[in-house]
Amino acid sequence: MSRLRFGTFLAPFHAPGQNPTLALQRDLELVEHLDRLGYDEAWIGEHHSAGSEIIASPEIFIAAAAERTRHIKLGTGVTSIAYHNPLWVADRMVLLDHLTRGRTMLGCGPGSLPTDSSMIGLNPTDTRELLEVNLDIIMRLLRGETVTRTTRTHELVDAQLQLAPFSDPLFDVAVAAVASPTGPRMAGQHGIGLLSIGATLSPDGFDALAHHWNVVEERAAHYGQPAPDRSKWRLVGLMHIAETREQAYREVEYGLEHWIRYFQKVAAFPQMAVDGSNLREMIDFVNEAGIGAIGTVEDARAQVQKLWDQSGGFGAMLLLGHEWANPEATKKSWELIAQHVMPEFQGQAAGTLAAKDRASSTREGHAQSQLDAVDHMTKRYEKELAEKG
Numbered sequence: 001m002s003r004l005r006f007g008t009f010l011a012p013f014h015a016p017g018q019n020p021t022l023a024l025q026r027d028l029e030l031v032e033h034l035d036r037l038g039y040d041e042a043w044i045g046e047h048h049s050a051g052s053e054i055i056a057s058p059e060i061f062i063a064a065a066a067e068r069t070r071h072i073k074l075g076t077g078v079t080s081i082a083y084h085n086p087l088w089v090a091d092r093m094v095l096l097d098h099l100t101r102g103r104t105m106l107g108c109g110p111g112s113l114p115t116d117s118s119m120i121g122l123n124p125t126d127t128r129e130l131l132e133v134n135l136d137i138i139m140r141l142l143r144g145e146t147v148t149r150t151t152r153t154h155e156l157v158d159a160q161l162q163l164a165p166f167s168d169p170l171f172d173v174a175v176a177a178v179a180s181p182t183g184p185r186m187a188g189q190h191g192i193g194l195l196s197i198g199a200t201l202s203p204d205g206f207d208a209l210a211h212h213w214n215v216v217e218e219r220a221a222h223y224g225q226p227a228p229d230r231s232k233w234r235l236v237g238l239m240h241i242a243e244t245r246e247q248a249y250r251e252v253e254y255g256l257e258h259w260i261r262y263f264q265k266v267a268a269f270p271q272m273a274v275d276g277s278n279l280r281e282m283i284d285f286v287n288e289a290g291i292g293a294i295g296t297v298e299d300a301r302a303q304v305q306k307l308w309d310q311s312g313g314f315g316a317m318l319l320l321g322h323e324w325a326n327p328e329a330t331k332k333s334w335e336l337i338a339q340h341v342m343p344e345f346q347g348q349a350a351g352t353l354a355a356k357d358r359a360s361s362t363r364e365g366h367a368q369s370q371l372d373a374v375d376h377m378t379k380r381y382e383k384e385l386a387e388k389g
Helices: 020-037 058-066 086-099 114-120 124-142 182-190 203-207 209-222 245-254 256-266 279-288 297-311 327-345 349-361 363-388
Strands: 005-010 041-044 073-080 104-109 147-150 155-159 173-177 193-196 233-241 292-295 316-321
Touching: 005 020, 005 073, 005 327, 020 058, 020 327, 041 058, 041 104, 041 316, 058 073, 058 086, 073 086, 073 173, 086 104, 086 124, 086 155, 104 124, 114 124, 124 147, 124 173, 124 182, 173 182, 182 193, 182 209, 193 209, 209 233, 209 297, 233 245, 233 297, 233 327, 245 256, 245 279, 245 292, 256 279, 279 292, 292 297, 297 327, 316 327, 349 363
Parallel strands: 005 041, 005 316, 041 073, 073 104, 104 173, 173 193, 193 233, 233 292, 233 316
Antiparallel strands: 147 155
């Protein structure tokens, strides 16, 4: 693949107790900022409890963000489809596909917070089993089929969509993978994309990257699907970048500890094996466990390359929206990545660097020819003056 896409995976993460209206406004402004910087994708999460991840409906957020942006594609990252009637999930996404003129994407998962599912009487085993059932129904509906089926939570009788998707033949669909092979299995079975979330947010997940794609390929072959397309594989990673490492370390004093404490003490999501008892240990954990980069653009480039080498190649690098730094430093981090990291992986850096090297290697000869040209024209003018006089 010649061009690696870049984007964000926006849960989001906001410290409890602050103004939620302003926090949501910052999220919308961030997506606008990324659109202006040329990022390719933004995936928006669905959560209903625990106080930090406060977007309840990614579809509503996407509708608002779509009116503020021009180019960036907007996905549900992810819709917890075990919580919903699969008919309405498919129907809402087709509507968004039309409203955004093909800029929408559907990400599917079981739901990451047990405090969400427990409020509707489901446990994590239930949500994973329902994910498999509901994803099959959604894909059949999106293909134009009529579905009659009874699940644990819903009954569908001759269910069908009244609109075909705007995208031809279908918008991007991806399924989340954290630690287990469940996500890769379903991606291969249905011929859809894979969102590796935990694979880049914990050391164990990092080690499982190549295995995840092996599972996708094996299941695709088993179900007679075409060979999986690595461009549909998206990895979620961690970064905060500044002009120097020391500056980056100072800036994450703003929110890194809250983010790690959230996974250690609030969110019952043990796959996010984050560690550290003080700020420096937390920084070292991110940088040394293979899961992220807090530092400079050189550190960011090295981290993307490490993920590429570990995985064997993928289609999009999604950076987690985490608010480790204040809003101004966060926007600057995204700008530095767009300016200095993205070109390295999108075929844009090589051309200008090669042009610089060519110009440098021939400068002496060209500079002399320029001086010769000036001297020639000066003498010519002097000759004209002499002839005129």
